[in-house]
Amino acid sequence: xxxxxxxxxxxxxxxxxxxxxxxxxxxxxxxxxxxxxxxxxxxxxxxxxxxxxxxxxxxxxxxxxxxxxxxxxxxxxxxxxxxxxxxxxxxxxxxxxxxxxxxxxxxxxxxxxxxxxxxxxxxxxxxxxxxxxxxxxxxxxxxxxxxxxxxxxxxxxxxxxxxxxxxxxxxxxxxxxxxxxxxxxxxxxxxxxxxxxxxxxxxxxxxxxxxxxxxxxxxxxxxxxxxxxxxxxxxxxxxxxxxxxxxxxxxxxxxxxxxxxxxxxxxxxxxxxxxxxxxxxxxxxxxxxxxxxxxxxxxxxxxxxxxxxxxxxxxxxxxxxxxxxxxxxxxxxxxxxxxxxxxxxxxxxxxxxx
Amino acid sequence: xxxxxxxxxxxxxxxxxxxxxxxxxxxxxxxxxxxxxxxxxxxxxxxxxxxxxxxxxxxxxxxxxxxxxxxxxxxxxxxxxxxxxxxxxxxxxxxxxxxxxxxxxxxxxxxxxxxxxxxxxxxxxxxxxxxxxxxxxxxxxxxxxxxxxxxxxxxxxxxxxxxxxxxxxxxxxxxxxxxxxxxxxxxxxxxxxxxxxxxxxxxxxxxxxxxxxxxxxxxxxxx
Numbered sequence: 001x002x003x004x005x006x007x008x009x010x011x012x013x014x015x016x017x018x019x020x021x022x023x024x025x026x027x028x029x030x031x032x033x034x035x036x037x038x039x040x041x042x043x044x045x046x047x048x049x050x051x052x053x054x055x056x057x058x059x060x061x062x063x064x065x066x067x068x069x070x071x072x073x074x075x076x077x078x079x080x081x082x083x084x085x086x087x088x089x090x091x092x093x094x095x096x097x098x099x100x101x102x103x104x105x106x107x108x109x110x111x112x113x114x115x116x117x118x119x120x121x122x123x124x125x126x127x128x129x130x131x132x133x134x135x136x137x138x139x140x141x142x143x144x145x146x147x148x149x150x151x152x153x154x155x156x157x158x159x160x161x162x163x164x165x166x167x168x169x170x171x172x173x174x175x176x177x178x179x180x181x182x183x184x185x186x187x188x189x190x191x192x193x194x195x196x197x198x199x200x201x202x203x204x205x206x207x208x209x210x211x212x213x214x215x216x217x218x219x220x221x222x223x224x225x226x227x228x229x230x231x232x233x234x235x236x237x238x239x240x241x242x243x244x245x246x247x248x249x250x251x252x253x254x255x256x257x258x259x260x261x262x263x264x265x266x267x268x269x270x271x272x273x274x275x276x277x278x279x280x281x282x283x284x285x286x287x288x289x290x291x292x293x294x295x296x297x298x299x300x301x302x303x304x305x306x307x308x309x310x311x312x313x314x315x316x317x318x319x320x321x322x323x324x325x326x327x328x329x330x331x332x333x334x335x336x337x338x339x340x341x342x343x344x345x346x347x348x349x350x351x352x353x354x
Numbered sequence: 355x356x357x358x359x360x361x362x363x364x365x366x367x368x369x370x371x372x373x374x375x376x377x378x379x380x381x382x383x384x385x386x387x388x389x390x391x392x393x394x395x396x397x398x399x400x401x402x403x404x405x406x407x408x409x410x411x412x413x414x415x416x417x418x419x420x421x422x423x424x425x426x427x428x429x430x431x432x433x434x435x436x437x438x439x440x441x442x443x444x445x446x447x448x449x450x451x452x453x454x455x456x457x458x459x460x461x462x463x464x465x466x467x468x469x470x471x472x473x474x475x476x477x478x479x480x481x482x483x484x485x486x487x488x489x490x491x492x493x494x495x496x497x498x499x500x501x502x503x504x505x506x507x508x509x510x511x512x513x514x515x516x517x518x519x520x521x522x523x524x525x526x527x528x529x530x531x532x533x534x535x536x537x538x539x540x541x542x543x544x545x546x547x548x549x550x551x552x553x554x555x556x557x558x559x560x561x562x563x564x565x566x567x568x569x570x571x572x573x574x575x576x577x
Binding site for chain 1: 467469470472473474475476477478479480483487488491492494
């Protein structure tokens with residue numbers, strides 16, 4: 001445990017009430033915008049003062065309302081990457097980076113550390129440039145260099161890719177992952193993007209309306225989000241109310257069908273989720289013994305760049321309920337004819353309890 | 355020709371501009387942080403000299419610093435007399451020029467990206483460093499515009515100045531009070547001379563403003 005956070009903060013009608021401790025490596029706070037994830041990060045950095053609670057980082061108490069401790073941001077040794085990178089516009093890349101090392105009084109040591117960081121972040125040749133002359137990726141690397149050169153105790157990243165064009169994101173994501181690997185302390189990332197969370201974080205906490213709903217290993221959180229919000233935020237398109245209908249079976253009244261989930265179902269089940277990619281057509285060379293196979297009626301086909309999105313309804317589905325989404329990669333579509341039955345693997349049915 | 359009014363105007367405007375530069379920035383910086391109600395009230399009070407007729411300002415100043423009034427008498431005990439002295443003109447011009455500096459500085463601070471301040475803090479930079487090396491350079495254009503405007507206003511001050519320090523040739527005479535005095539005494543040629551000087555100074559000030567704005571535009575384009 002490197003970071004322990006337990007804070008309460010009221011901001012108008014919004015109440016933030018979170019408690020978590022981050023695991024080793026890269027942790028993520030995933031949630032829709034306005035769920036309080038950025039506020040949490042700002043509390044840790046000392047930008048917002050919580051109403052009460054406690055924040056401990058690597059053994060140092062940063063904030064404790066009972067003991068009356070509230071370190072100023074300057075003394076928290078927290079590396080904070082802002083959404084817009086917050087580079088100082090009146091300084092060059094080199095001067096910006098040197099700002100992160102102002103406490104080093106030895107001039108030659110400082111010079112050396114800054115030069116090393118410029119090398120490490122591949123900013124050579126850009127030392128004299130101003131932030132506005134840099135590309136989005138270069139700005140991000142400069143901001144990271146400025147933070148890392150000061151050797152912070154933790155790295156806090158607030159929506160690190162929201163300021164970038166989407167076509168740059170994938171490449172920079174890989175870059176950032178490599179940079180984070182070389183950082184020997186822990187990282188906490190705030191994001192609303194499931195892609196970023198999945199690719200960057202070892203552990204993930206799902207936040208909603210100022211609270212942490214669930215926390216755990218990232219892969220597990222995606223495989224079994226456990227809650228409706230968790231399923232939505234990890235990109236599950238089909239979430240529908242369901243009730244337990246047997247030891248391993250769930251009934252979906254609105255769809256008029258009962259699924260076998262292949263594992264024990266708890267009594268307090270309130271919904272199930274099925275990812276759009278989880279459906280498959282039996283007769284397209286998929287010779288699995290289809291347990292959950294049901295007749296369907298196609299409503300609409302939507303062509304995406306690399307995928308087909310197909311909206312359908314089960315045969316006995318109530319007309320008031322929403323259409324179900326099925327997605328498949330283009331190369332998996334074998335004929336232009338669409339099947340009249342779709343199946344879903346028992347393990348692909350997400351059991352949601354909240 | 356007696357150049358005293360020009361010299362007197364320049365020193366009054368210069369000194370009051372320096373005073374207003376610091377107080378305007380100080381007030382702009384701290385008032386932005388106050389609760390909304392208090393901010394609104396203080397804002398009205400501090401901006402008042404901009405909308406009040408300068409003669410009203412002068413009258414109010416006399417009410418406080420006049421020799422018949424407590425503050426004026428108190429200061430006189432220490433040999434400071436703000437009425438009918440050249441340095442009284444500093445007070446009059448500073449009061450009238452203050453709102454220009456205060457308001458432009460506040461506008462500049464309001465458009466400042468506060469995340470820069472926070473990122474400076476999380477990097478461990480001191481508040482002083484953040485203020486002078488990050489906030490001020492970022493607000494440079496607004497601050498500069500405010501300073502030039504305040505200087506120009508102080509230089510052209512007539513109403514409050516003539517009320518507080520009157521017109522004593524060689525003592526309290528400024529360019530603007532001299533123009534009025536010469537015109538009143540039918541010295542058309544003398545008045546014209548000072549009017550031309552005034553026009554020249556105004557042209558220089560406007561050129562400075564335009565030049566600095568042009569330079570800023572270039573800087574923003576990254577040239």
